[in-house]
Amino acid sequence: MSNIYEKLGVRTVINAVGPATRLSGGVMRPEVADAMRQASQHCVDMAELQAAASAVIARLTGAEAGYVTSGAAAGLLIGTAACVTGLDPLAMNRLPDTTGLRDEVLIPRSHRNFYDHAIRTTGVKLIEVGIADRFSGAGVRDTEAWEIAAAIGPRTAAVCYVAYGHSLPPLEQVVQVAHTANVPVIVDAAGQLPPAANLRHFIDSGADLVAFSGGKAIGGPQSSGILCGRRDLVSAAALQHLDQDILPELWRPPAALIDRERLPGAPQHGIGRPCKVGKEEIVGLLTALELFAAEDPEARRERWQALMTNLVEACRNLPHAHAQLVRDRKRPEIPVVHLDVDEEAAGMTALELVAQLQDGTPCIHANPSDVRDGRVIFGPLCLQPHEPEQIGRRLHQVLGQQA
Numbered sequence: 001m002s003n004i005y006e007k008l009g010v011r012t013v014i015n016a017v018g019p020a021t022r023l024s025g026g027v028m029r030p031e032v033a034d035a036m037r038q039a040s041q042h043c044v045d046m047a048e049l050q051a052a053a054s055a056v057i058a059r060l061t062g063a064e065a066g067y068v069t070s071g072a073a074a075g076l077l078i079g080t081a082a083c084v085t086g087l088d089p090l091a092m093n094r095l096p097d098t099t100g101l102r103d104e105v106l107i108p109r110s111h112r113n114f115y116d117h118a119i120r121t122t123g124v125k126l127i128e129v130g131i132a133d134r135f136s137g138a139g140v141r142d143t144e145a146w147e148i149a150a151a152i153g154p155r156t157a158a159v160c161y162v163a164y165g166h167s168l169p170p171l172e173q174v175v176q177v178a179h180t181a182n183v184p185v186i187v188d189a190a191g192q193l194p195p196a197a198n199l200r201h202f203i204d205s206g207a208d209l210v211a212f213s214g215g216k217a218i219g220g221p222q223s224s225g226i227l228c229g230r231r232d233l234v235s236a237a238a239l240q241h242l243d244q245d246i247l248p249e250l251w252r253p254p255a256a257l258i259d260r261e262r263l264p265g266a267p268q269h270g271i272g273r274p275c276k277v278g279k280e281e282i283v284g285l286l287t288a289l290e291l292f293a294a295e296d297p298e299a300r301r302e303r304w305q306a307l308m309t310n311l312v313e314a315c316r317n318l319p320h321a322h323a324q325l326v327r328d329r330k331r332p333e334i335p336v337v338h339l340d341v342d343e344e345a346a347g348m349t350a351l352e353l354v355a356q357l358q359d360g361t362p363c364i365h366a367n368p369s370d371v372r373d374g375r376v377i378f379g380p381l382c383l384q385p386h387e388p389e390q391i392g393r394r395l396h397q398v399l400g401q402q403a
């Protein structure tokens with residue numbers, strides 16, 4: 001099969017990891033790719049396009065306003081900037097110098113992760129709260145809401161909350177203590193779809209801003225994301241992201257996104273300007289989002305389950321390994337396959353098996369997060385219908401060599 005990557009001498013990958021950025025995300029639906037192509041054929045006013053996007057995102061999330069970013073991480077960056085500056089253009093111009101501004105963001109210690117670089121980019125300092133004692137075998141406790149309440153001070157710009165099924169303290173409690181002190185809560189919900197109900201859940205729980213990835217399960221362009229929440233904060237984020245190289249006399253931002261009356265003047269290019277989003281990404285994201293929200297969740301799960309069932313079938317009689325369809329209690333919407341390797345009999349570790357899949361032809365990427373337990377995980381989100389069989393064939397080859 002010939003494709004555009006062959007011309008570049010780049011291998012295509014069978015992606016059983018999921019929409020990871022290093023593996024280029026997923027495969028877009030034709031409707032999304034076509035929408036992007038159509039978008040590319042005209043020029044538009046980007047602020048006007050973002051205002052239209054805001055209306056779509058607001059309808060589907062229940063938030064007051066929304067904005068298309070170049071990813072969830074970019075959403076965290078401009079969302080944090082919005083919490084620091086509010087609608088003050090002078091403060092916007094000053095970032096990442098936070099002199100005289102509220103320059104601290106609180107985060108439960110267990111929520112810290114590689115993506116918090118996006119928050120720190122604005123110039124704020126992350127203040128870790130509490131101790132994730134449940135990490136130890138003996139411990140049961142994590143950060144508690146009263147500890148966040150006690151850590152809030154005059155320099156607190158926001159509380160950052162990274163949403164997972166196992167995140168503690170509960171979001172509602174964090175929102176309550178933060179709002180009591182008039183501090184906004186930013187939720188990183190990058191990978192928390194499905195369930196589609198989460199489009200509304202974090203907003204319903206009182207979050208002031210929520211960041212989602214567009215390139216994960218939504219199925220939008222890899223370099224897209226959503227920031228939604230309070231109108232004034234989305235407006236402040238937009239002002240620090242949009243191209244501002246415009247004469248004041250010609251500046252006519254759409255009122256639905258930016259209320260000029262509340263501003264003494266226009267800010268310069270803001271701290272979000274390097275995270276630019278193209279019209280193609282915006283239109284692609286909106287198209288994917290509508291499709292994602294409209295798809296029957298049960299039909300979506302069945303589509304993924306069929307891929308995983310086919311993979312289990314293709315792994316039948318595999319030597320020295322057992323494949324099993326698993327519906328994780330924490331992520332029941334996404335069925336996965338666990339391949340448990342009898343490492344001694346196979347003469348290779350699960351990690352070595354992952355490496356062989358990755359280094360072979362076809363190039364197959366599997367999820368290695370449980371290899372220390374002798375387990376390789378395969379996920380359905382980025383697989384195409386013919387690929388489970390290809391994975392099974394390759395597994396028979398690799399594990400059969402040792403038999």
Ligand SMILES: *Cc1c(COP(=O)(O)O)cnc(C)c1O
Pocket residue numbers: 021070071072073074115162188190191212213214215224225
């Ligand atoms: C994927 C992810 C991100 C980054 O999302 P992008 O859309 O790639 O920017 C941020 N936070 C968490 C928890 C994620 O899983």
